[in-house]
Amino acid sequence: VGLYSYINGNVTIGKNVLIGPHCTVAAGNHKYDPETGWFSARTEPDGDDSIVIGEGCWLASNVTVTAGVKMGKCTLCCAGSVVTKNTEPFSIMAGVPAKKIGYIDEKTGQYIWLKK
Numbered sequence: 001v002g003l004y005s006y007i008n009g010n011v012t013i014g015k016n017v018l019i020g021p022h023c024t025v026a027a028g029n030h031k032y033d034p035e036t037g038w039f040s041a042r043t044e045p046d047g048d049d050s051i052v053i054g055e056g057c058w059l060a061s062n063v064t065v066t067a068g069v070k071m072g073k074c075t076l077c078c079a080g081s082v083v084t085k086n087t088e089p090f091s092i093m094a095g096v097p098a099k100k101i102g103y104i105d106e107k108t109g110q111y112i113w114l115k116k
Contacts, residue, residue, distance in 0.1 A: 002061070009067070014055035020079070022062045027051045029067050054089065074104060 001007070002021030009027030019025070028049045030039040049067040053059070057071050060079040065071070072089035081098040092102035092111060102113040 010050035012050065012052045014053060014057065014073070016056045017053055018058040019053075020059055020061040020063065023059050024064045025051055025053070025059075026065075027067050074106075076104065 001019045002023060004021055005019055005023040005025075007013075007019075007025045011025055011027050013019075032039050051065055051067065052070045053065070054071050054073040054075060056074040057077070058075075059065070059077045060081075062080045063077045064082045065077075066082070066084045069083050070086045071077075071083070072087050072091060074090045075087045076092045077083055077098060078092070078094035078101075080096070081094050082096045083093060084097045087093055087098075088100070088103075090104040090106055091100050092104065092113075093099065094101045100114065102111055104111055
């Protein structure tokens with residue numbers, strides 16, 4: 001886990017995962033309470049807000065993973081990405097919000113880029 005990274009809540013991290021500096025992995029969320037007029041101080045789950053980072057994933061610098069995301073094995077998240085949805089195994093994700101821009105060939109390790 002890189003310097004200044006933050007991991008909080010119900011988070012499962014598989015074996016051989018790389019997490020770069022300044023990453024945020026935060027399960028759960030704060031809900032607005034109309035009775036009090038502000039957001040709750042603690043997470044109040046109304047579903048599965050847990051995060052799973054699959055075996056062999058790599059989160060480059062400054063990646064954010066939001067509540068409820070399940071990352072498939074060996075997903076690569078490019079620097080600065082905000083991952084808001086589940087990822088397939090061997091995906092290459094980038095952007096805000098993160099989108100699949102390629103995949104890793106499981107047999108050769110080659111990066112295959114999707115056409116625009």
